[in-house]
Amino acid sequence: MQGPLASLKVLDFSTLLPGPFASLLLADMGAQVLRIESPARPDLLRELPPHDRDVSASHAWLNRNKRSLALDLKQAEAVAVIHRLVREHDIVLEQFRPGVMDRLGLGYEALKAINPGLIYVSISGYGQTGPYRDRAGHDINYLALSGLASYTGRREGGPLPLAMQVADVAGGSLHGVIGLLAAVIARQQTGLGQYVDVSMTDCAFSLNAMAGAGFLACGVTPAPEAQMLNGGSFYDYYRSREGRWFSVGSLEPGFMGQLCEALKRPELAASGLSSKPEEQQALKQALQVEFEQRDFAELCSLFAALDACVEPVLSLGEAVGHPQLQARQVVAQVPRGDGSTQAQMACPLKFSGGLPAPRHIGARLGEHGDEVLRELGYSLEQIDQLRTAGVIG
Known part of the structure; x- marks a missing residue:
C-alpha cells in the first residue's frame, strides 16, 4: 500500500510540534517527507523527556516515516542543495518567524522561480502580516489572544492551562494540512502552486465556533461557566x-x-x-x-x-x-531499526484503500544525508567535501 498522498514530496523545515505534526499526517498517508534540520541547533523535541533507549518518545512518534538531512542553511552550498531538491519536490513546509526563509534565500518567491508548481506553507504564531508578525509566542499565548481562554475554566479559578496544545495542533497542524491539500487540488486545475499563510492565532480564533458566532452576530459575550457547554449547564x-x-x-x-x-x-x-x-x-x-x-x-x-x-x-x-479504541487500532507498532518496535499513536484516519505500514521511528539527525545527496547526483567525493566544510551534518 502506498497511501493516498504517495505522489507528494515534502521538504519540511519545521521543528517542535505544529509543522512536524502536519508532516506526520502527510507521511502517514504516504507522502515522502524529508526533514531539513540544522546540524548545529537540533530540534529541541529531540531532547524532550521521556526517552526510550536514549530517543525522545515524542520525537520518535512525531517524526516517524520521515527522512532527515542536516544542512547549515547559512552556507551557500546548502542553499544550492535545497534549490536542487525543490526542482523535484511539491511542497515546502516551514515554521520560522516571518522573513527568516527570505533572508536565507529560500523564501517563496525565490523557490517559486525554480519550481512554479511549488506549494509553500508557512506556519507561524501570528501570521505573515500584522503588528505581531515578529512576536514570540506559545500555545497558551495564542489561546489567550484568540479569546478562547476567556471562557474556558471555572469562574472562581480562571482559565485552565490545557493539557494538550490546541493552537499548535488544531490550529497550525490541522489547518496547515487542510490549506496544503486545498492548494494541491488547485494546482491540479492550474498547474501552479501558491503560498499558504497559516497563523496559529487565526486558526485558534476560528475554534471559537458557536461562541464566536453568537458574539459576532448577536453581541453575546461568553464567560466561564455561563454557556451550555462550558459549565453553565449540567453538561x-x-x-x-x-x-x-x-x-x-x-x-x-x-x-x-x-x-x-x-x-x-x-x-x-x-x-x-x-x-x-x-x-x-x-x-x-x-x-x-x-x-x-x-x-x-x-x-x-x-x-x-x-x-x-x-x-x-x-x-x-x-x-x-x-x-473501542482497541477495535479502532489507535496504537501502532513502529520499527526502531534494530528489529524491535515502539508502540506509538497510530494515524487516526482510516481509508478503504488502506495506509502503508509505519516504516521507522523518527530518524537520527542527518541520518539520510548521504542517501539524499546521492539521489541528487552528488558523488561520494562531493559529499565528503560538503561534510568537511560543515555544510552537512
Whole structure:
C-alpha cells in the first residue's frame, strides 16, 4: 500500500510540534517527507523527556516515516542543495518567524522561480502580516489572544492551562494540512502552486465556533461557566464516591431521561431543558449528589448498557485498553531499526484503500544525508567535501 498522498514530496523545515505534526499526517498517508534540520541547533523535541533507549518518545512518534538531512542553511552550498531538491519536490513546509526563509534565500518567491508548481506553507504564531508578525509566542499565548481562554475554566479559578496544545495542533497542524491539500487540488486545475499563510492565532480564533458566532452576530459575550457547554449547564464532569470522574453530555431529552432513570431520579429530567441558570445549577448539584453516592465501578456498570452520553474519564493507560479504541487500532507498532518496535499513536484516519505500514521511528539527525545527496547526483567525493566544510551534518 502506498497511501493516498504517495505522489507528494515534502521538504519540511519545521521543528517542535505544529509543522512536524502536519508532516506526520502527510507521511502517514504516504507522502515522502524529508526533514531539513540544522546540524548545529537540533530540534529541541529531540531532547524532550521521556526517552526510550536514549530517543525522545515524542520525537520518535512525531517524526516517524520521515527522512532527515542536516544542512547549515547559512552556507551557500546548502542553499544550492535545497534549490536542487525543490526542482523535484511539491511542497515546502516551514515554521520560522516571518522573513527568516527570505533572508536565507529560500523564501517563496525565490523557490517559486525554480519550481512554479511549488506549494509553500508557512506556519507561524501570528501570521505573515500584522503588528505581531515578529512576536514570540506559545500555545497558551495564542489561546489567550484568540479569546478562547476567556471562557474556558471555572469562574472562581480562571482559565485552565490545557493539557494538550490546541493552537499548535488544531490550529497550525490541522489547518496547515487542510490549506496544503486545498492548494494541491488547485494546482491540479492550474498547474501552479501558491503560498499558504497559516497563523496559529487565526486558526485558534476560528475554534471559537458557536461562541464566536453568537458574539459576532448577536453581541453575546461568553464567560466561564455561563454557556451550555462550558459549565453553565449540567453538561459537565461529576465525581464518583472515591473521587473518579464521569462526563455527562446528556443534552437531548432522550439521553437525559435515561440518565435520570439510571440514577433513580426521573423527576430531574425536566430540568435538563431549562434555560434558567438557577435551575441548571440545582440540577448539577442534584446530579453530583447522586454520583458521589456511587463507586466508579458501579457507575461504569450502570451506564455501560445505556445510550445516555455518560462516559468515565479514563487515564491514558485505561484509554489504550478500552475495547473501542482497541477495535479502532489507535496504537501502532513502529520499527526502531534494530528489529524491535515502539508502540506509538497510530494515524487516526482510516481509508478503504488502506495506509502503508509505519516504516521507522523518527530518524537520527542527518541520518539520510548521504542517501539524499546521492539521489541528487552528488558523488561520494562531493559529499565528503560538503561534510568537511560543515555544510552537512
